Amino acid sequence: MPQVDRLGRVVIPATIRHQAGLVPGTPVDFDVAEGAVVLRPAGTACVFCGAPAVAKIHRGKGVCEGCLRELRGRRGGGT
Numbered sequence: 001m002p003q004v005d006r007l008g009r010v011v012i013p014a015t016i017r018h019q020a021g022l023v024p025g026t027p028v029d030f031d032v033a034e035g036a037v038v039l040r041p042a043g044t045a046c047v048f049c050g051a052p053a054v055a056k057i058h059r060g061k062g063v064c065e066g067c068l069r070e071l072r073g074r075r076g077g078g079t
Helices: 014-020 065-074
Strands: 028-033 036-041 056-058 061-063
Antiparallel strands (some): 028 036, 056 061
16 A cells, blocks of 8 residues: 655555556646545546536537537626
8 A cells, every 4th residue: 555655755556557547747636525535637627617528628628518518608798
């Protein structure tokens, strides 16, 4: 079982790195959600609400389905 070393490092098992597409040099984001540490490639969370499930990447930024619906609803209307 991996452990956090004295410098705060953890080795991510190869099978998990491959499944997540984490190659050496991949920038990552960390979050805490419901007591769990969540690590994902940087920029893959919704840029507006922070939701981890991203429906679309636009100009390198992730947007979730809920925020996409909200943005589409505002098209052509003011604010």
